[in-house]
Amino acid sequence: MTTPVRLTQYAHGGGCACKIPPGELEGMVGALAGGAAVRDPGAELLVGLGTGDDAAVVRTPDGRTLVVTTDFFTPVVDDPYDWGRIAAANALSDVYAMGGEPLVAVNVLGWPRDVLPMDLAAEVLRGGLAVTAEAGCHLAGGHSVDDPEPKYGLAVTGTADPDRLLRNDAGRPGVPLTLTKPLGIGVLNTRHKATGEVFPQAVAAMTALNRDAARAAVAAGAACATDVTGFGLLGHLLKLARASGVTAVLDAAAVPYLDGAREALRDGYVSGGTRRNLDWAAPGADLSAVSGDEALLLADAQTSGGLLVAGELPGMPVIGELVAAGEHPVVVR
CATH class of the missing domain: 3.30.1330.10 (PurM-like, N-terminal domain)
Incomplete structure (x- = not known):
């Protein structure tokens, strides 16, 4: 065999x-x-x-x-x-x-x-x-x-x-933030690499095209978006906020996660890329309202993640909003 x-x-x-x-x-x-x-x-x-x-x-x-x-x-x-x-x-x-x-x-x-x-x-x-x-x-x-x-x-x-381009520098205050795929791909992939355990929910998320989400964003009149990949949600949100000259306020409780993501984090399956993401993003973000573990999940290095759209899309979770620029480009609540 x-x-x-x-x-x-x-x-x-x-x-x-x-x-x-x-x-x-x-x-x-x-x-x-x-x-x-x-x-x-x-x-x-x-x-x-x-x-x-x-x-x-x-x-x-x-x-x-x-x-x-x-x-x-x-x-x-x-x-x-x-x-x-x-x-x-x-x-x-x-x-x-x-x-x-x-x-x-x-x-x-x-x-x-x-x-x-x-x-x-x-x-x-x-x-x-x-x-x-x-x-x-x-x-x-x-x-x-x-x-x-x-x-x-x-x-x-x-x-x-x-x-009708979606650019990362076109965010404006007063606009909600929508995330079109759940987080947690990185910690599940790290567990897969270490153990061989297969996570169909992660494979399904990674192979799903962002086509329909992009079309919905354009149809809704959105002008600002980015995809969430290797720099994690925190890293890509920080880049968007800096490029647009705004502050992004993130509601941590509204962020969706794949089944098994929190368990993978609990068991220590965190990639070096995720830790580097958090080290880079932390100086530009107010993370005082969340635990260190929650911050790691928000920085989790995604592969083929969803779109982060400045705008509200039907049926997709709103996870925060853009406001006028403040002390930090990103504030997590």
Whole structure:
């Protein structure tokens, strides 16, 4: 009997918890925020590096508006097909987070070809194809390298209405905050990596497209949103509040969690990425109203999480509001 391959054991971390910490990332790319000089400025860059938004947006000389992003990571689950689905949904989410629709994607694959069978890599790619097909997005080719750790994701190009973009710098006081997926993916994935226990509720959340939530946000007239991934809810909320020049007031009791998330936290399944998120966000947040454990859950590094929308969406939980800028960009109550 062949023992199943546990893909998560071939990577030092998993999913978006492997992101470079936000403080280090800001320092690294800060000098690039102004962009390079462009010889022929026929295409207008509408969204670039300035506020650390989810994707780049450019308007071409013929009036089309393109949304461009790339996202990839190490295995977050052991099942190769599910990992492909999760990675694809996560990459597509950056386009949805801008209010766009994905048009075409290409694969990005790193594979330890002398260590792991290539038929597992084929399953990863098949998972990515299944999700892009669900999204109505072409998947055509890509690039692969021989890599000591398995990595997979997509580079995606989408389209958007330039007058109906969702940006992380467009938040205004007096607007409610809506979260479209529950938190807890990070602690459940950390438990999965450590024990092999499978959490179908986490897989279902990670493979669910943010398409319908994005369309609902655009239809509701929202102008500000971001997706909640590796920097956790606290980190992404802090970036949104800073970019918009407001304070975000978060109602901790209103934040939804996946079944088993609190138990995973209680049992110590907290990733290093989550702890780094909290270390980075804490100086910009008033966390005096919540316990240390609750703060860790709010900073939990999500993979393919939901959208955080400045606006109220039908049937989705409101978890706070934006108010005029105060002492802290984020206040948790």
